Amino acid sequence: MAQFLQVLLSGLSTGAIYALAAIGFTLVWQAARTVNFAEGEFVMLPAFFVLIGVHWLNMPLWLALIFGLIVAVIVLGLLFKKVVVEPMLPNGGLPLIIATMALSILLKEGAKQVYGAEAQPFPSLFPQATLHFGGAVVSVQDLMNLAVSLAVVVGLTLFLNRTRTGRRMQATAQNPRVAEILGVNTRRMVLYAFLVNAALAALASFLISPIYLAKFSNGETLGLVAFIAAIVGGFNQIRGALAGGLLIGVLDNLTATYVTTEYRAALPLVLLIAMILWRPQGLLGVDEGRKV
Amino acid sequence: MVNGDTQTIAHVGYPTSIFKSPLVDNPRFVKQCVSAAVVPLGVKADGPAGFSPDADGRSTIVCSTLRSLTHKTAYRLIDRFGGPKGGEGMNRPRFLAAGALAAALSLNVAVALATDTVNIPCVCELSGAGAVAGTNFHDGAHLAVEEINAAGGILGKTIEMTDMDTQTDPMTSRALVQKAIDSGAYAIMGTIYSGSTIVNMMVAQKAGVPQFTGAEAPNITQKHNPFIFRTSSGAEKGVPALTSYFKDQLKARKIAISWVNNDFGKGGHDVFLAQMKKAGIEVVADVPSEEGQADFSADVSKIKQSGAQAVFVYLNEEEDARFLKEARKQGLKATLVGEVTLTGQKVIDLAGGAAEGAVAHVGLATSAPIPSIENFVAKFKKHYGRDTDHNGIKGYIGVYAIKYATELNGKFDRKALADKLHGLTLDVAKYPNMLLTTSWDANGELSRESFITEVKDGKQVVTGTVPAN
Numbered sequence A: 001m002a003q004f005l006q007v008l009l010s011g012l013s014t015g016a017i018y019a020l021a022a023i024g025f026t027l028v029w030q031a032a033r034t035v036n037f038a039e040g041e042f043v044m045l046p047a048f049f050v051l052i053g054v055h056w057l058n059m060p061l062w063l064a065l066i067f068g069l070i071v072a073v074i075v076l077g078l079l080f081k082k083v084v085v086e087p088m089l090p091n092g093g094l095p096l097i098i099a100t101m102a103l104s105i106l107l108k109e110g111a112k113q114v115y116g117a118e119a120q121p122f123p124s125l126f127p128q129a130t131l132h133f134g135g136a137v138v139s140v141q142d143l144m145n146l147a148v149s150l151a152v153v154v155g156l157t158l159f160l161n162r163t164r165t166g167r168r169m170q171a172t173a174q175n176p177r178v179a180e181i182l183g184v185n186t187r188r189m190v191l192y193a194f195l196v197n198a199a200l201a202a203l204a205s206f207l208i209s210p211i212y213l214a215k216f217s218n219g220e221t222l223g224l225v226a227f228i229a230a231i232v233g234g235f236n237q238i239r240g241a242l243a244g245g246l247l248i249g250v251l252d253n254l255t256a257t258y259v260t261t262e263y264r265a266a267l268p269l270v271l272l273i274a275m276i277l278w279r280p281q282g283l284l285g286v287d288e289g290r291k292v
Numbered sequence B: 001m002v003n004g005d006t007q008t009i010a011h012v013g014y015p016t017s018i019f020k021s022p023l024v025d026n027p028r029f030v031k032q033c034v035s036a037a038v039v040p041l042g043v044k045a046d047g048p049a050g051f052s053p054d055a056d057g058r059s060t061i062v063c064s065t066l067r068s069l070t071h072k073t074a075y076r077l078i079d080r081f082g083g084p085k086g087g088e089g090m091n092r093p094r095f096l097a098a099g100a101l102a103a104a105l106s107l108n109v110a111v112a113l114a115t116d117t118v119n120i121p122c123v124c125e126l127s128g129a130g131a132v133a134g135t136n137f138h139d140g141a142h143l144a145v146e147e148i149n150a151a152g153g154i155l156g157k158t159i160e161m162t163d164m165d166t167q168t169d170p171m172t173s174r175a176l177v178q179k180a181i182d183s184g185a186y187a188i189m190g191t192i193y194s195g196s197t198i199v200n201m202m203v204a205q206k207a208g209v210p211q212f213t214g215a216e217a218p219n220i221t222q223k224h225n226p227f228i229f230r231t232s233s234g235a236e237k238g239v240p241a242l243t244s245y246f247k248d249q250l251k252a253r254k255i256a257i258s259w260v261n262n263d264f265g266k267g268g269h270d271v272f273l274a275q276m277k278k279a280g281i282e283v284v285a286d287v288p289s290e291e292g293q294a295d296f297s298a299d300v301s302k303i304k305q306s307g308a309q310a311v312f313v314y315l316n317e318e319e320d321a322r323f324l325k326e327a328r329k330q331g332l333k334a335t336l337v338g339e340v341t342l343t344g345q346k347v348i349d350l351a352g353g354a355a356e357g358a359v360a361h362v363g364l365a366t367s368a369p370i371p372s373i374e375n376f377v378a379k380f381k382k383h384y385g386r387d388t389d390h391n392g393i394k395g396y397i398g399v400y401a402i403k404y405a406t407e408l409n410g411k412f413d414r415k416a417l418a419d420k421l422h423g424l425t426l427d428v429a430k431y432p433n434m435l436l437t438t439s440w441d442a443n444g445e446l447s448r449e450s451f452i453t454e455v456k457d458g459k460q461v462v463t464g465t466v467p468a469n
Helices: A002-032 A039-056 A061-091 A093-115 A140-162 A164-174 A176-181 A186-212 A218-233 A238-259 A266-278 B021-031 B071-081 B131-150 B170-182 B194-207 B240-249 B263-279 B297-306 B317-329 B345-355 B371-384 B390-409 B414-421
Strands: A130-133 A136-139 B007-013 B036-042 B117-119 B122-124 B158-160 B163-165 B211-213 B228-230 B254-260 B282-289 B310-314 B335-339 B359-362 B438-440 B450-456 B459-466
Touching (some): A002 A136, A002 A140, A002 A164, A002 A186, A002 A218, A002 A238, A002 B297, A039 A061, A039 A093, A039 A218, A061 A093, A061 A186, A140 A238, A176 A186, A186 B317, A218 A266, B021 B036, B122 B131, B163 B170, B240 B263, B240 B310, B240 B335, B254 B297, B263 B282, B297 B317, B371 B390
Parallel strands (some): B007 B036, B211 B228, B254 B282, B310 B335
Antiparallel strands (some): A130 A136
């Protein structure tokens, strides 16, 4: 039982971080009707912004984190929208998807060139202490990762549902033309979606890099798992992305502990196939019809 | 079609079986409607130095030091002959200057016949999962190259070391070893990852090019390859050194093993299991992980629940660090014992305090209280501004092994280099840049004194010595 509790908590902690990245997929989909295949690199890169702040600019950690967040929002939010999305979007969804694939390669290789190919240690944001619950040893870091991620998701949900700007963003996502007719500045709302996505990716980066280490190739795994989590949970619902991320994190850990470690990487893919076959809209997603 | 007007280009060298130019260039000539053909002509190095073209210029035999014509050269030939342009005819007899083919590659048997340099490429993992090991190996090798060149080179020739990044991908490494051979490599430094070395060493073996690897999987020196040489001892020599440590010092009766599921890990895992069985120690958890794996929570959890008194950790550097951090996070109390990588400097840097107390048997230790190694470590730090690990030593001594063995031969001859190394012992008193007295057997397996190390206060500390076996 102690082991199960430990594995469950660890899975929820990792899954919550996957959920942050998965929500990013959802937001970009809702804002631009496209899949951002550079989302994994969006989670990889902010860790390097922080390391640049600490090692190159001699900032204390707290300042480097703020610096990393701001740079991430500007580069991965504002610049991404202006330089990649806006020019490509008039050409349709597929060219934009391909552009994000190219961006993914560019960001990965760029990080490798600038900072090097070796993994880098990333300072932990939380104490390395452990707590004991009924025989289980639970790490404070896991608890805090879970708590922070859930708090951010709750905060984001409240923002989208309870604030005027949030409701305008939802209106823009649901029907941009009608929203514009009703006086919503849809361009600004779309921009906000990209900025929020960049901020979520940065937060995911700060939480996961102490465990995964900061490495240019981290985005490959994270991006794939987050993408699958978004599909499994429901690509058009934030709560679906959260559910998908938590589910993948927990099932991955349980599989590796009780079934097999060698084939754990297959589990998310099996889930993806099963979900597409039986419930394409995802666990909590809404069935979308489209006129063709 | 070959007829009486066909221009023949002799690709001269030995052995001709490795020539690629007839296969590559002849179809191009056909496609471009050029009446020419490359034909292989087997001539050993001590054969005639050259031929004169026929008086009528219809067929030209060119003596070259070629292994293959570069594609650029082939297209230059096509330009010289010309294809059918606006109805022009074919079969224009042309006279090929030998110099047009001078930009070609060296013979298999002898290298750098008329140049002042000797080509020793570094084919190693500069990115991907193996970047830590590869970068240190690369930097150690380059340090040796700079020192040797400053002191006059090898037999008066300057070493030219080009870098080729395998990206820790076996198939890429195979292609790069071929590229290194095509560029006229006298010997090859690298690769470090066993999975890549097992694949690419066959290419070097076929070409008869000596290869100095940092890989440690046992099967590398069990394939009767006379051209492979280790720069550190393999797992079949290193892992058994831990048996007495588990049995007599830790007095462990139950052990878990965490190992990476690649050729390096599998080799060490199999040797370790056999050793534990012989020693009567029970392996209570056998936990494989994947190369590049980031999440070790399930692995550590399984080991923790198994009741193991000690854990044999046989992972690559980054995975070691992640494992150590997870073990600390979950409060794993069992002693963590590794082979080669666990107490390396990079692992300590990545894992921080989580590495404290980890023990490892290492073939090479930068922390060894041996003057030659201390001197190397200081030199490396001064040159690169950072600490190295055992891979830096591997790269360094590999280049010096090439130098010393070549000078013992008195000539640049790949086969002679390989033959000299088999059964050779380089005594550190006479060959100080080997850092430790080093021997190779007939399979290229290396023997040398080794060390038991422990991480204390963030540093790798040598706590014991194991004699060469």
